Amino acid sequence: MDSVVMYEDDNDCGDQCHSQNAGDIDYEYIVEQETIYDLYNYCLSSTLIDTFEYLVPLIICALICNVAGRISKIPHKVFHCIIATTGIYTIWHYVNECFYLLLIFICLYYLFLCLPKKHRQGTKIFLPCLLLILYCEIFMKPKDWHKVRGVMMIAIMKASSIANDMTELEGPVNLCEYIGYMLCSVNLLFGPWTSFESYVNLYKKTSWNLWWIIISICYLIGAFFCLCISNCWMNWILSNSAGKWMVAFRDALAFRTSHYFICFTASSIMLAGGYPLSQTVITNPLKIEMPRSLVQVVTNWNIPMHIWLKTYVFRPCRKQFGYFYGIVMTYAASSLLHGLNFQLAAVLLSLAFYTYTEYNLRALLANVFNACIGSKPCSLHKCEHLNTPVNCYWVTLVNAVFGALAIFHLAYLGLMFDTSEAQETGYSYSHTINKWSQLGFASHWVAFATYCAYYLIR
Numbered sequence: 271m272d273s274v275v276m277y278e279d280d281n282d283c284g285d286q287c288h289s290q291n292a293g294d295i296d297y298e299y300i301v302e303q304e305t306i307y308d309l310y311n312y313c314l315s316s317t318l319i320d321t322f323e324y325l326v327p328l329i330i331c332a333l334i335c336n337v338a339g340r341i342s343k344i345p346h347k348v349f350h351c352i353i354a355t356t357g358i359y360t361i362w363h364y365v366n367e368c369f370y371l372l373l374i375f376i377c378l379y380y381l382f383l384c385l386p387k388k389h390r391q392g393t394k395i396f397l398p399c400l401l402l403i404l405y406c407e408i409f410m411k412p413k414d415w416h417k418v419r420g421v422m423m424i425a426i427m428k429a430s431s432i433a434n435d436m437t438e439l440e441g442p443v444n445l446c447e448y449i450g451y452m453l454c455s456v457n458l459l460f461g462p463w464t465s466f467e468s469y470v471n472l473y474k475k476t477s478w479n480l481w482w483i484i485i486s487i488c489y490l491i492g493a494f495f496c497l498c499i500s501n502c503w504m505n506w507i508l509s510n511s512a513g514k515w516m517v518a519f520r521d522a523l524a525f526r527t528s529h530y531f532i533c534f535t536a537s538s539i540m541l542a543g544g545y546p547l548s549q550t551v552i553t554n555p556l557k558i559e560m561p562r563s564l565v566q567v568v569t570n571w572n573i574p575m576h577i578w579l580k581t582y583v584f585r586p587c588r589k590q591f592g593y594f595y596g597i598v599m600t601y602a603a604s605s606l607l608h609g610l611n612f613q614l615a616a617v618l619l620s621l622a623f624y625t626y627t628e629y630n631l632r633a634l635l636a637n638v639f640n641a642c643i644g645s646k647p648c649s650l651h652k653c654e655h656l657n658t659p660v661n662c663y664w665v666t667l668v669n670a671v672f673g674a675l676a677i678f679h680l681a682y683l684g685l686m687f688d689t690s691e692a693q694e695t696g697y698s699y700s701h702t703i704n705k706w707s708q709l710g711f712a713s714h715w716v717a718f719a720t721y722c723a724y725y726l727i728r
Contacts, residue, residue, distance in 0.1 A: 313502035318494055325535065327363055331356040331455040332543035339472045339544045349473045350450030357453030361421070364459055367410075368418040372425060375402050376452045379429045383436065383443055395433035399426040400606070407610045415609065420461065423607045427463040427578055428452055434582050435466060456543030460536035462552050462574035464545070472544050486541040489550070493534035500527040514708060515681070522684025530555050533572070561676040562669055563632065563645040565625050579604060597626050613702040617683050624679060624717050631724040632672065643668045675716070682706070682713035
């Protein structure tokens with residue numbers, strides 16, 4: 271979705287505008303901040319209307335999928351054909367830049383799945399996916415590739431998960447089910463990744479319940495609220511003169527709320543498309559905005575993607591190479607899924623170092639002081655630590671300090687994803703270094719100091 275920027279009057283030309291009349295007299299015009307009325311007219315209303323019109327075709331496709339899955343008289347193959355048809359329309363309508371490429375990838379990957387088992391085991395299942403990413407990086411226009419990157423990422427995650435799970439499936443993958451799964455319009459555009467089994471379960475005989483309509487609408491309202499914060503309210507509340515760290519916090523929060531918009535929209539579409547409520551929880555904004563740790567932020571940023579990375583990347587790598595390399599490979603895989611972009615790689619690999627250091631330092635401190643100050647909270651009924659937030663105020667204080675440190679890191683890392691013109695083609699190396707240098711690489715220095723503390727204590 272293209273960002274909707276605040277309206278700028280053509281008469282505004284900076285802090286002061288001077289015009290000269292016949293008597294050579296200068297008149298000064300003071301630019302005033304937009305009023306709430308201006309904000310509504312020039313940003314909020316257009317954002318809401320344009321976004322809703324943009325989503326209407328996708329919502330209709332999701333409802334068609336839902337109805338098709340609940341009508342018992344529709345044959346199994348017809349159901350999957352209906353799903354695939356809505357998916358083809360979705361690609362053509364929203365991201366026709368990758369229409370043929372995506373269809374070719376889906377067909378070729380099915381042929382790959384038909385190869386003997388020894389040729390599609392281990393890391394070999396990711397080879398066609400890597401070739402697809404390389405092709406897009408080299409031959410697609412940067413603007414087009416940036417636009418369709420999310421669609422390709424979901425397709426790659428679906429295809430590779432099927433290849434991984436084929437050992438648990440009875441026989442080869444059914445072609446109709448495979449095509450329907452890969453082209454399911456419900457999560458084709460905004461995601462998230464869902465397992466092949468969860469898609470197959472959409473075709474079932476169930477009673478009609480209208481409660482999902484209310485929850486789907488609530489998700490959509492939440493999505494629009496987050497979009498308004500990202501596109502309109504943040505720049506209205508905090509101007510560029512607010513100070514570099516406040517601007518960093520503003521841009522990072524605007525980026526996070528735009529992410530919440532995508533996630534809530536995807537949740538609404540999935541629920542409208544027939545997925546159960548338990549599978550529509552994609553993100554947890556409360557645990558991101560008020561975090562206990564960066565580990566909590568990472569795991570709650572995109573829950574389905576976290577599950578995919580943990581299942582298909584982290585666990586196999588940890589088993590073979592160890593914990594540290596498992597984390598590095600997980601973040602490297604996440605970076606590759608988002609494309610060969612320096613900024614994303616820098617942010618994700620920074621997060622890998624941050625979370626590894628924080629997790630180990632807090633685990634060490636929790637063991638030394640016998641306190642519940644680890645990255646992940648203990649269950650209230652199963653905490654075995656002597657010192658807990660219930661009986662020791664300093665435990666709460668320590669967790670709050672680490673939470674504030676996580677917010678500091680989020681402001682620093684999220685500053686990269688501003689609303690400059692570079693967002694349409696992807697951010698460059700120079701953009702990343704320039705943004706971080708403006709803040710003195712403060713977050714990296716703090717992370718390095720944290721690692722030194724961990725190294726000395728252990």
